[in-house]
Amino acid sequence: MTIASANPEILSELDRPNSYIGKTVPRPNLERLMQGRGLYVSDMELPRMGHLVFLRSPHAHARIADIDTVAAKQLPGVIAVVTGKELAPVITPWVGVLSHLKGLKSAAQHAIAIDRVCWQGEAVAAIVATSRAVAEDAAEIVRVEYEELEAVTDMRTALDPATPVIHPSLGDNLAFERNLDAGEVDTAFAGSDEVVEADFIFGRHTGVTLEPRSVLADWNAAEARLTIYQGTQAPHMVQNIAALHLGLGESQVRVVCKDVGGSFGIKVHIYADEMATYALSKLLRRPIKFVADRVESFNTDIHARDHRCWGRIGVGRDGIITAFEIDDLTGIGPYSMYPRTSAIEANQVVNLVGGPYVTRNYRARARVVFQNKNVMCQYRAVGHPIACSVTEGLVDLAAAKIGMDPVEIRRRNLIADNAYPCASPSGLRFELLSHHAAMNKLMTMMDYDALRAEQAELRARKVHRGIGIASFIEVTNPSAAFYGVGGARISSQDGVAVRLDAQGSVICQTSITEQGQGSESLTAQIVGSVLGVSMERVRIILGDTDNTPYGGGTWASRGAGIGGEAALQAAKILRRNILDVAAAILQSSPNELDLAGNAIVNASDGSPRMELRELARIAYFRPDTLPPGIQPELMATRHFVPREYPFAFTNGVQASWLEVDTDTGFVKLLRHWVVEDCGTMINPQLVDEQIRGGVVQGLGAALLEKCIYDERGQLTNANMADYLVPMSGEMPDIDVGHVVSPTSETELGAKGAGEAGTAGAAAAVANAVNDALRPFGAVITEIPLTPRVILTALGRI
Amino acid sequence: MKAAAFAYARATSVVNALELLGTHGDKAKVLSGGQSLMPAMNLRLTSPELIVDIGELAELRGIAVTGSIVRIGALTRHVDVLKSPEIAANAPLLTEAIAHVAHPAVRNRGTIGGNLAHADPASELPACMVALNATIVVRGQAGERRVAAEEFFKGIYATDLSAQELLVGVELPVASTNSSYFFHEFARRQGDYAIAGLAAQAIVEKDIFTKLRLVFFAVGDRPLLARAATKLINVSLTPEVLAAAMIVLGEELDPQDDHQASASMRRHLAKVLLARGASALLCRPDLNAGGRA
Structure with a gap:
């Protein structure tokens, strides 16, 4: 595998002699996690803690006629059995809508179902016991009498008049619709030499975090305060929502987020069972722990990507794309998820289709419908894989129609690298992208022409290999435009506080969170670089609403770009303050001094003047020796939020090289390449691993992952044997290259990298499979590309 | 996902294990490597009253070659079969097949006896036993009995074992x-x-099969010793002969539908395996045309 690293020449003043910026250094939390000293919610035990198990509905849609908890309550070890009706006085219901998504509607959702269950897996009763095993024993003897109702499962018929309306008060099953018409679409299609269309089908899938959702809620009646230990991406959001629905002030809720075993957007939402856990702690006045097991993770962790999207593209014989048009349909389950809503994914699809390309002619409709399945919401790369697969699938179809190479057609249509700033037909503003530079780099990395020759030579020997290309754009560093403007109390700014301790080490509190992606590392690298302090002397504190600045957390590829900039600015203030004190001590001026190697040095020649620890000693213990009037301020705080651009778009291109066994329909991934542009890279290895991890999740979607529901709304593969996640045995080498176009909105210049891999991987694979199958005349626009799908398309079965 | 409460007994001898099983019958479950039983219990798909742990019965562990017979004790772990030079020398089909049994973590704990007694129709080892003409050795309180592998497997998770x-x-x-x-x-x-698999053992003389046992798995409720093999024995193999054998195979298979494959897809894949197996055993790449455009 080759790793093409960042070009360090692009780095500005951050590229100091002892800078960690742009350097691969081990993450500071590695040793702790590798030695098994991580602290996850399931590791925590509190006195009098009760273990919570939910009894969940076996039906997709049913009225709850009666719940008999008498026998369960008598089982030794059972602390309480609580129904939705009994919990309702403690916690209010919620409606997952945002005002900027016009027309979005949803129904009130309760922590535990009261009269009716709307998906298989919705909780109907909570059992609290001295152990999880006892609670499961008790759950088996709670008797629930259901009256089954007709389940709405097929999104295609959800809006038919004959289909029952899941929430009668809403009038119909349409949660949200968005229409967009930009440019002269009809004229453009009429003037096209060729128009190609296809239906793209995406399997519903889910995030499958290694650590399941986990929460421990501890209501302290004496303090009238709730402490929530939870693996979440957004502690302050959880604080706000828990307080709001429990009737508390935010100061009465503390959210502590220790180690988290993966999140991928799964852990950025408010789940009914988590709300029930908070409420039960308050009701029962004791600590309550809920750790989802794998089966309930599949049934209740948000699903994503269940879309059917018709699309068409117009193209001239010269390869110029004239227009895109899409009609997207998605089923989101019975409720719009709280508080980020389940309309964002479809909204993103509308925003992003055609995004890398020049054409101004674009029409889109997206409809979001309710159904009796588990809820869908934002999962890594929200909407991007749909938009990218549709766009890139259509571009390849157009290329095939006019007999043009897939790379050539892209080169003729990608927005020129010198055309920025500009905007997409859907109104997205691009500050600076690098589609052509990325494509050029990709061609070199994969030796495209040689690969095409190899493909032709193998094809003659009946070995069917394919090359798939997918250009993409990615939303990162979101401002308040994402959620705040719609009324959600989800902060888009982040804060960092940095302080020098009495021995010259640094303590840094940040509002971004760590779920394994390296937030701690990037923060320590930035702070250490600015302060000239070695990384092992920088301690990062995160994930605690009592002990960090207020901020959004880590989601939507924002940690480095927003939290990193706040860290940079806070460290710069502290640096200035340190140099002020140093200048006073050394009878010098701050401009003549610098920080390097844990010491004050001469700016001119780097020669050491004073250890930082000595400065700290004087400032904290002998301030009497300082000149009159000097008050050392060795702690600094800064917050940052993007103000110029609603989002910092990134771009990139992926390629897949694979082989299809046309007798069996099995696909073997041979190699995968990604070139992406996330601006300044703080730690290239972390960026590369984010890309690779993202690609693997995209490859899972392309070939393996699907939540399979039957027509009655039963999830039939809710286990790790039947729901196929990608595993190392099937993964190809993934080569990652970079183009670096820093954003000028920040001094750091970093954009996000967390979702780029997932955005384009499935599109590249689908295009490669179709490329391999070209001699057979088969075109497949459905993922996952299972052997059955491929054999069916080939007419073999 | 916690097992219901159960009683536990660690058998001190085979006789002791048989006494416990004699007393508790189908309310008891034998714990060997635990790789199928424990997940099933944690999912509460099964809730035995008593677990009879045979893990300490060293007499059931090990591989021995005596004359023309290879004996494998029931408690022999997959990893030990995989790494055994005796198995590689005397039953190389098994060495190759067992590498496909799950992952190292499972192979480090799972046992051959547990696998065969569990009789998952998609498992590799029952098919290998039939292909290799193995004898399954069973002990009850009345004594020992020996069952041909072909007779041992009775259906999904069902065997001749009481x-x-x-x-x-x-x-x-x-x-x-x-x-x-x-x-x-x-x-x-x-x-x-597997969605479909083939374990085959053959004797080839002068490019012709004189003996051929083709055992398909994951395409029915138990390993299928294919009659189609008879079409391939003592004939000079041509594409036409192979096609005729495929027809017979298609008729004798009764595959199931599931998430991974339809019945017709399993039938198709079994035929591909037949062609690839015959082609490989005879070193005749021409018989396996590969992807046809």
């Missing part, structure tokens, strides 16, 4: 020097249960 009996080992005839074997399976991911 609730009072213990599978103590298997016996394989040492592979003759002129025999050859073929193993292949189609699984979505490495280590997954």
